[in-house]
Amino acid sequence: MAKWGMVIDLEKCTGCQACSTACAMENNRLPGESWQDVLFYHEGKYPNVKMSWLPRPCMHCENPSCVTVCPTKATYKTADGVVLVDWNKCIGCKYCMIACPYGVRFYSDDKAIIEPDLRKVFAGDGKRSWNPPYRMADASEDATRGIGIQPRGVVSKCTFCYHKISKAPKGVADLDEDNPQTKEHTPSCVRVCAPKARYFGDLDNPDSRVNQLIADKGGVRLKEETGNKPQVYYLSGGGSPVVPGARSSGKA
Amino acid sequence: MTIHDIRTSRRRFLQATGLAGAAATDVLGLGAGLKALAPADAKAQAPAAAAGTKITKSICHQCPARCGIDVYTSNGRVHAIHGSTDHPISNGKLCPKGPLGSYILYDPDRFKQPMKRTNPKKGRNEDPKFVPISWNEALDTVAVRLNGLREKGESHRFALCYGRGWGASCAGLLGTFGSLYGSPNAPIGHSSMCSDSSIFSKKSTDGNGSYNAYDYRNANYLLMFGCGFLEAFRPYNNNMQVWGYIRGEKTPKTRVTAVDVHVNTTLSAADRGLLIKPGTDGALALAIAHVILSEGLWERSFVGDFKDGTNKFRAGQAVNADDFSEKWVKGLVEWWNIELKDRTPKWAAGITTIPERDILATAREFGSTRPAIALFERGAHAHSNGIYNGMAIHSLNALVGSLFAKGGLMYQMGPVYGPLPVTADDYMDDWAKGGAWKNQPRIDLKGHADGYLMANNMLQEVGPNSKAGKPYKLDTIMFYLTNPVWTAPNGQVWEEALKELFVIETSPFPSETAVFADIILPDHTYLERMQDAPTYPFQGYPMMQLRMPAIKPLYDTKYFGDTMIELGKRMKGRMGEYYKALKDTDNVIRHLAKAFEKNPGDNGVNSFETWAEKGVWYKKPYLWQQRNGEFFEWDGKAYAKPMSAEDVGKKLLPTPSGKFEFRSGYLEKNADWIASKTGRSKAKLMFPHWEEPKNPGGGDLYLVTPKTAMHAEGRSGNLPVAIAHMQPTMGGRDTVYVEVNPLTAKAKGITNGAKVKIKSSVGVIEVYARLFEGVRPDTLVLPMEHGHWAHGRWAKGRGPGHSGDVTVNQSDRITGQCLYYTTKVSIERA
Amino acid sequence: MTTSSMSIARPNTVLVIAAIGLVVTLGMAGMNLMAQGHAAFNTNSVGISWGLPIVTYDYFLLTSTGLTLVASLPLVFELKSFQPVAKRCVWLAIAGLVGGVSSLALELGSPIKAISIIWTFQTGSPLFWKVLFVLAHFVLLVVLFARMRGGGPVRGIAAAQFVAALGIALIAGAVYGMMAMRPFWFGGDVPVAFLIESFLGGLAFIIFFSYLAHGFNAQAMPADLRGLFGGALGATFAVVIALHAAFVGARVVTGLWSNAEGLEVWGYISSRPLFHVEIWLGIALPLVLMGSRGTRQNPTMQIAAAVLVMISLLISRYDFIIGGQMVPLFKGSWAPSLLAYVPSTTEWLVFLAAIFLANVVNAYGEWKFDLDGR
Helix, strand or coil, X not given: CCCEEXXXXXXXXXXXXXXXXXXXXXXXXXXXXXXXXXXXXXXXXXXXXXXEEEEECCCCCCCCHHHHHCCCCCEEECCCCCEEECCCCCCCCCHHHHHCCCCCCEECCCCCCCCCCHHHHCECCCCCCECCCCXXXXXXXXXXXXXXCCCCCCEECCCCCHHHHCCXXXXXXXXXXXXXXXXXXXXXHHHHECCCCEEEEECCCXXXXXHHHHHHCCCECCCHHHCCCCXXXXXXXXXXXXXXXXXXXXXX | CCHHHCCCCCCCCCCCCCCCCCCCCCCCCXXXXXXCCCCCCCCCCCCCCCCCEEEEEEECCCCCCCCEEEEEEECCXXXXXXXXXXXXXXXXXXXXXXXXXXXXXXXXXXXXXXXXXXXXXXXXXXXXXXXXXXXHHHHHHHHHHHHHHHHCCCHHHEEEEEXXXXXXXXXXXXXXXXXXXXXXXXXXXXXXXXXXXXXHHHHHHHCCCCCEEECHHHCCEEEEECCCXXXXXXXXXXXXXXXXXXXXXXXXXXXXXXXXXECXXXXXXXXXXXXXXXXXXXXHHHHHHHHHHHCCCCCHHHHEEEXXXXXCCECCECCCHHHEEECCEECHHHHHHHCHHHCCHHHHHHHHCCCHHHHHHHHHHHHHCCCEEEEECHHHHCCCCHHHHHHHHHHHHHHCCCECECCCEEECCCCCCCCCCCCHHHHCCHHHHHCHHXXXXXXXXXXXXXXXXXXXXXXXXXXXXXXXXXXXXXCEEEEECCCHHHHCCCCHHHHHHHHCCEEEECCCCCCHHHHCCCXXXXXXXXXXXXEEEECCCCCCCCEEEEECCCCCCCCCCCCHHHHHHHHHHCCCCHHHHHHHHHCCHHHHXXXXXXXXXXXXXXXXXXXXXXXXXHCEEECCXXXXXXXXXXXXXXXXXXXXXXXXXXXXXXXXXXXXXXXXXXXXXXXXXXXXXXXXXXXXXXXXXXXXXXXXXXXXXXXXXXXECCCCCCCCCCCCCCCHHHHXXXXXXXXECCCCCEEECHHHHHHCCCCCCCEXXXXXXXXXXEEEEEECCCECCCEEECCCCCCCCCCCCCCCCCCCCCHHHHCCCCECCCCCCECCCCCEEEEEEC | CCCCHHHCHHXXXXXXXXXXXXXXXXXXXHHHHHHHHHHHCCCCCCCCCCCHHHHHHHHXXXXXXXXXXXXXXXXXXCCHHHHHHHHHHHHHHHHHHHHHHHHHHHHCCCHHHHHHHHHHCCCCCHHHHHHHHHHHHHHHHHHHHHHHHHCCCCHHHXXXXXXHHHHHHHHHHHHHHCCCCCCCCCCCHHHHHHHHHXXXXXXXXXXXXXXXXXXXXXXXXXXXXXXXXXXHHHHHHHHHHHHHHHHHHHHHHHHHHCCCCCCCHHHHHHCCHHHHHHHHHHHHHHHHHHHCHHHHCCHHHHHHHHHHHHHHHHHHHHHHHHHCCCCCCCCHHHCCCCCCCCCCHHHHHHHHHHHHHHHHHHHHHHHXXXXXXX
C-alpha cells in the first residue's frame, strides 16, 4: 500500500492561494473552513521587512495526535497513510482540534465569518449542513471518509482529496497533474499550483519524486518537537535549517 | 485595451499538417453524459474523469489573461474548474480566481430575466423597483429609444461603454454598430481606466501601441517597476508557472529585483526588493540608464557604439553625437546630453529615497546580465509623469538589446479570423455615411484638441462630461462589462450624470450601474456562453480561444453579442437588414472559425468543431527574432531569414525612423499641442525625462490602491470564498485594511485595528487600519476592493469605503491614463 | 439526629427558584441553539474550541468528584468525625454531576452518538477513560446513595467510588496534561493539580451547601456537623488550600519565568484583575481565614472562605481551559497573536442552566431525603 505524502517547495510558492480556493471549490468548503490555508507572517522594521508564507494542508502525520484522542474512533488513519474523519461516528467533542498541533481541523457549527451565512442561503437537507448548487458530484461524497458537505456538529479537515487519490492506479510512485494517467487522481491543491510548488507521492516508494525532493532539497517537517512526524514536507531552498527530531528520524 | 484593434494583417500560411482530423464530437455533451477530451492519440491521453462527468472547454473570465479551463459538470451541476492541460497559457494550472467560476454561475443575486425600472428617482440608495419583462419588450424599448434619437438627428447622444470585451462576437460587433447607427460614442473602450499610459510609452519609443508579450522563461534578469508580478500582472497564472520554472528549475536561476511602494509577495520573493517613493520610478530608470551608459554596459550589437570604441559617457559631460554610430536606436546621445548625463544614482537616491548603493547594484546587474527585461504597468505610470516614467523604463530594454530577442520582449500577433458573412459597408445609409453626427466630437473628447487629442479612450470623462454638458449631454448610455459609476475615480460625479440619462445595463449582476439603470438586458455568465476571445498579449504567437457553454443557461438571459444583434435587427432601414443577415453570434463564430480550415493550429484545430473540442487555436512560434543586433524571420524551421531594415521598420519598429527612438518622433509630431496643453518644454518633451509628479487631493500621504490576487475584476465582490481570502498579507478576511506605517500611525494616534477616516478633496471613507512596517511612512496602501453599495448580498455594504470615493479624477493629458495612484490623502482616527 | 423542622422551608425556596431559573435559562438557551446551532457559542475553529460550556462541565465534574473524595473520608477511611457530611456529599455529588453533564450535552455536536464511546475501547484517549469512569461514577453514586438511605453495606461501593473519583480527577487533568503541543497545559503535574482542586472544591462546596441547607444558621445545624466545620474539616480545608496555593504558585511562577513559545499566555492571564481576585481573595484570604483557629471556628468566616474558594476555582478553571487555547496554532495573519474570547449569551445561559439544574437536584434531595441523616 502507498504511504501518501506531500512536498511543498517554499522557494517556488508565490503565496497566491490558488491551492486554498481550489480546495474550497473541490470540497465545497465554507469561507473560513480552510482545509488548505496559506499562512502569512512578517517581521522586521522598515525598510527591512521579511514577509513569508506557508501553505498548510493537513499534515497526515505518521503519529497523529488527533487519532489517539478521539473517543469514538471517528478519526482514523487509513492503510495508505491518510488521516480521515468518519462523520457518522463523530460526536463533535472537538478534542482532535485541541490535540492537533497544526490547526488543520474545523468544526462545522462555527459562526459564519462572511455574512450572509451560506448555510442559510443554500439551506441544508438534514444530511448536509448546507446544500449549494455547485456541490460536488454525488459519486464523490463519502461521509465515512469525511468527503463532501458534512452534517452539523462534526469536525472536518483536509482529506488529501481521498476521493481522487483512492482511485489512482496501484503502485504508482507519484500523483502528478502533468501525467495524463494520474491527472484526475491528483489532489486539487497540487493540481492547480501554477509554479508547481506542490508534489504528491508515495513516501514508501524509493522511486518517488517526493522522496527524491526531500533528500535532494532538504525537506523538513514542521514542529518536530511534537513527535507527530508529518507526512507533508517543506523545501526551503536547500538549507534544511530545522533540526530533525530524534524520534522522527529514527534515532531514538 | 481593445484586442480586436491589434493588427490582423499578419497572416501565416503553413502547409496543412494534417494532424489527426478528429471526428466531430458532441462537444456540448448534451447527449449521453460521458464526455472526455477526444484524444488525438488515444494512448497518450488520460482516462477521463469519472463516468457521468462531462468536461467542457471554456476560458476563465476573472481577468483578461484568458486561461483555458476544463469545466466539470456532474449530476447536472457545474462543480469544478481546472486549468486545461493542453492550453498554452494555463497548462493545466490556475490562479486563485480560476476556481471561482461555479460560484459566479450560481450567484443567487443574478438577474434572472430582463428588467424594467419603475422608480423614476435615481440614487445610490434608491430602489429601482425593477419589474420583470420579456426580451421582446426590453429590446423593443431600447430600439424605440435608439431609432427615435436617430430620427431626431441626435444619434451621437447614444454612448456604449465597454470594459472587458472578449472578442469578435461581442465587443468586436460594437464598432460596426456605432458606424451603422451613427454615433462616435459607440463604442468607447475602457483602456484609459486600464493601462493606456504604458501603451503610449511603447508607442512613443518603439512604435507599437500595445502591451508587450514577454519571453520570461529565457530571461536571466527581471527588473520589475511597480508590478504585482506575483499578485495581478497578466497573464497571472502563466507568470506564476514561469516563476516556478525560472526560480526553481532553470539553470542559471533568473535573478529578480522588484520595486514597489510596499512589501508584497513580489518583493519578498524577489532577490532584492526596493521601496520607492510613489511616482518616481522614472528617476530610478533614468539613473539605471545613466549607469548602463557610463559604465559601458549597453548592448553594442543592438544600440551601436562609439566609432573609436572608447566610452565617452561620463557623468555631467556632454557627448558629441557624431562620435557615436547608432544601430537600431535613434537619439541616444541627444538623450544623454539633454537629460541622462546628470541623472546619477546619487541624484536618484534623493528623489526616490532608495539608497544609492542599491540603485548602483541593480543597474550593474541589469546591465551585465543578458537577456534582461524591464517591465512595468500602472504602478509606475498611473501618475502625472507616467508616460515619461514608462519611456525611461522601456528604454532600458533597448539599451540591453532585449527587444524581440530570446528572453526579451516583443508584441502580440493578432487573431487570424475568417471574414464575417456580411460586410458593414454594404449597409451604410446616408446618415451613417455622412450625417451630422460626424461633426460631433466624442463625448469623452478623445481625439479633440480641447480634450485628449492623442488618447485612445477617455472613459472616465464620459460621465463628468455629460453631466457638465460639455461638449454635450448624452441621452442614452449602455454598459457592457464595465461599471464606471463605481470604478471611476470620484464616481460620485457619474452618479449625478446617470440620473439624467436612460441607462441600459447588460451585466448578469445587480451592479452599481444597475441601480441607476432603466433597462436590464442580462448577459449569461461565462460558463453559459459560447464566445470567442483572441489572446491577451502573451508570448507573441497568435492564439484564439473559445468558450463553450458548460450548462444550459440557468435563467432567461442572453449573450451580449446576441443582444446587440437582436437590437440591431430592430433598427430601421439598412442597419436592421445588416443584422438580419448577420443572424446571430453562433453564425458569427462559425464564420470566424473558417480561417482555420486553411490554417490549422498546432494542436490540429482546423474547424469550428475541433475548435470547440480543444478550446483554443494557436500557431507557434512568434515569427521574428533579434539576435546580436540582426533581425530574422521564421522560415518554417528556424529564425534564419534575415530581415531588411525596411522590413524591420514596417513589421517590428514602426516608428518614423524604423528604430527605437529615445527621441520620440511620435511625440515630436504632436509637440505643439503637448506643449500648449501641458506646458512642457518643446526641447525635452520627446525624450524620457524626469518630471516631478503633480499630486492632487490635498493630503500629506500618497494613497496607492493595488489589486490583490483574489481581485477578480469586480466579479469577486459577491463571492464569499473570494472575500474570505482577499488580503492574506494583512489578514483581511471580511474586509480589507489600509496599511499604515507604525511611525505614521503613532504620529496620528492610530492603533492597530483602529477605524480611521481617509480624506481627500473629493471625499472621505472609513477603513480599518493595520500597522505594517513594510509600507513606506509617506504612503498608505489600500487594496481596491469592497466598498460596494450594490452588486449582491455579500458585496453590498461591505467595508471599507470605496477607494474611488477619495481618488481625484486626474488624467494624463497625453495618454488619457486615469491616474489612480496619484492622490494624496490625509488619515485620522475615526 | 433528625433534620430540624426549621430547615424544611429552605430547600423548597431553593428548589422553586432553581426550577424557575432552569426553565428560563434552558428554554432560552434551547431556543438559541435550535435557531443557530452552535454558532450561538463564541467558540470557533480559529483556536478556542472549548469555551464556557466545557469549563462548566469540568468545574461541575471535578466538584462532584471532590465531594466524593470528601465522602470517602468517613466511608472508606473510617474517619468518623466526617460522618455528618457523608450523605449530603454523595447527593450533592450526584447533583453536580447532573449539572455538569447537562452542560456537556448542550456543547457536543452530536451528543446522541456519544454512547458509542463505551464500546470503542480507544484506550489511548483520555476522553475514553473519562467517559468510562464518569459513567461508573454516576452508577456508583446512585447505588451508594440508595444503600446509605436503605442502610445496606457501603464500604465496598464507597471504595470503588473513591477509585472512580480519584481516577476522574487525574484523567480529567490528563486530558489537558497530555497535550505536548500546548506548553501551557502540558505536564504530568496537571492531573495532580486537578486532583487537589477537586478535593478543595469538594470541601468548599460541602461547607457552603450544608449551611445553605440550614438557612445559613449554624445553630440550626446538628452539633457534630457544626463542630466538624470548625474542627477537622475546617483544618483539612486549610491544608488543601495551602497545597492548592503551592501548585498554583508553581505553575504561575514557572509560566511567567519561561521564554518558551506558548507560555506568553501567562503574562496576559496574570495581568487581568480576575487573576488577582483568584489569587488574593480566592486563595490567600481563605487560607488565612481557615488557617487561624479564631476565624476557622466562625461560621461566617467559614462560609466566606468557602464562597471565595468556589469562585477562585471557577476563575482558575476558566483561565486554565481558555488559556491553553489562546495561542493560535498556524493561523498566520488570520488571527492575532493571542486570541480573544468572551462567552456568548447562550454560553452564559448554559452555564446558568447547569447551576440551576444542579440546585434543583440538590434542593430536591434536601427536601425529600434526610441529608443530615447518618
